[in-house]
Amino acid sequence: MKLYPMKCVPIFKERIWGGRTLQTAFGKPLPADAKIGESWELADLPHDKTVIANGPFEGRTVADVTQEHPQQIAGTSDFPTPFPLLVKLLDAQDILSVQVHPDAETCRRMGRGEPKTECWYVIDAQPGAVIYKGLKEKVTPEQFARAIENGTTADLLAKVPVERGQCHFLPAGTAHAIGGGLLIAEIQTPSDTTYRIYDWGRVDHTGRPRQLHIDEALQSIHFDVTADRLPVTTVGRLVDCEHFKVDKGHRSKGTELLLARGRMRTLIVLSGGGTIESQQAEPVEFVAGDCLVIPAAYDGAVAFGDDTEYLTVTL
Numbered sequence: 292m293k294l295y296p297m298k299c300v301p302i303f304k305e306r307i308w309g310g311r312t313l314q315t316a317f318g319k320p321l322p323a324d325a326k327i328g329e330s331w332e333l334a335d336l337p338h339d340k341t342v343i344a345n346g347p348f349e350g351r352t353v354a355d356v357t358q359e360h361p362q363q364i365a366g367t368s369d370f371p372t373p374f375p376l377l378v379k380l381l382d383a384q385d386i387l388s389v390q391v392h393p394d395a396e397t398c399r400r401m402g403r404g405e406p407k408t409e410c411w412y413v414i415d416a417q418p419g420a421v422i423y424k425g426l427k428e429k430v431t432p433e434q435f436a437r438a439i440e441n442g443t444t445a446d447l448l449a450k451v452p453v454e455r456g457q458c459h460f461l462p463a464g465t466a467h468a469i470g471g472g473l474l475i476a477e478i479q480t481p482s483d484t485t486y487r488i489y490d491w492g493r494v495d496h497t498g499r500p501r502q503l504h505i506d507e508a509l510q511s512i513h514f515d516v517t518a519d520r521l522p523v524t525t526v527g528r529l530v531d532c533e534h535f536k537v538d539k540g541h542r543s544k545g546t547e548l549l550l551a552r553g554r555m556r557t558l559i560v561l562s563g564g565g566t567i568e569s570q571q572a573e574p575v576e577f578v579a580g581d582c583l584v585i586p587a588a589y590d591g592a593v594a595f596g597d598d599t600e601y602l603t604v605t606l
Contacts, residue, residue, distance in 0.1 A: 294363055294586040295572035296558070297353060298344040301380075301582075304329035307495060310384035312474055316415070317380070317580025329381055332582035333557060335374035336483055345575060353584055365555050366587030373481045375606060376535060376557060378582055380414075381475040387468050388501070389423065389444055389489040392482065393511040394463035401510060409479035410530045410537060412458045412602060414561055417472030423448040424459060424467045425516045432514055439505055444489035449518035458529040458537065460522050464513035476559055478604055480534050486511055529602070538603045548593040556585040556603050563599025568592055 303313075303321060306328025313319040313330050321327045334341050335354040343349055348356050354374045361370040392407035411422070423445065426435070430447045438444045448466060453459070453473065461467055466488065469475065486504035494500050524530070530537040542548060542563075550556075550567070564578040569591025577583060 293572045294589045295346050296567045296575045296583045296585045299582045300342040300344045302331040303327045308385040310382050312382040333378040363588040364586040377479045377481045379477040383469045383473045385471045388487045389468045390485050390487045391466050391508050391511045397511045404484040405482035406463050407482035408463045410460045412476040415474040416455050420472040421470040425449045425518045458524045465516050466512050536605045540601050542595045542599050544598050550591050552590045555587045558583045559602040561600040563597035565595040
């Protein structure tokens with residue numbers, strides 16, 4: 292079997308807060324007349340499974356191919372299922388809802404849901420852009436429940452200005468919201484369990500407010516998680532947690548990067564482009580906005596045709 296870097300076909304998600312930036316910034320072929328907020332670049336959820344875009348495995352899912360060849364692709368014969376990463380590109384033209392994702396213990400206690408830990412890498416930010424992450428100091432569950440009732444939830448959240456190039460880590464249980472004017476790469480564990488707490492008085496296209504999940508959210512929030520306890524990184528190793536590791540790279544035009552065997556990598560290209568070459572497979576070209584899974588048994592070199600910024604995710 293000739294292994295090679297597998298390019299991923301994106302899955303587009305229409306969102307009330309989305310826009311068209313994924314097309315203008317990355318050339319994504321968005322459906323016409325739709326507000327696309329999310330491009331799922333790598334996914335293995337029951338109704339959303341990433342398909343491979345190139346090479347001999349074209350048309351098959353990343354999950355199926357990895358389970359068929361776990362040692363060669365993942366570097367281990369007992370690679371877990373589902374594929375333990377969910378990678379998205381987010382176009383937040385408007386503010387997202389205030390929400391929380393449960394941790395594993397909360398899911399066990401409630402008997403439902405899947406835990407989610409995530410990080411946000413800020414690809415671009417409009418002037419004045421903010422996120423909400425964690426609570427202000429000494430907020431109690433009782434205070435938070437009252438704030439939900441009277442519509443003052445945001446007053447108890449930590450409002451954090453953000454800049455391009457920052458990475459914000461949000462472990463499961465962190466109350467959060469992404470503000471408008473942000474283009475983000477989101478790396479997370481494979482879960483779509485989201486408990487919405489507050490939606491800024493917004494209604495959907497039918498004129499109805501979106502569903503909230505107050506009881507589940509109050510059981511899921513870690514009330515001791517404040518913004519000052521959540522790391523913000525900008526260079527090198529951005530995230531190093533039990534679920535995934537994220538590294539930021541930057542290469543100038545005309546340089547090369549050697550890829551040694553031994554571990555699977557997920558490559559998220561933020562700008563620039565180039566070619567991945569090896570004696571064992573056909574060259575694979577990549578551009579900004581691409582997501583590629585590079586097998587553990589693959590070795591070769593990345594030749595950068597342009598000044599390129601990228602994220603590498605390993606497990």
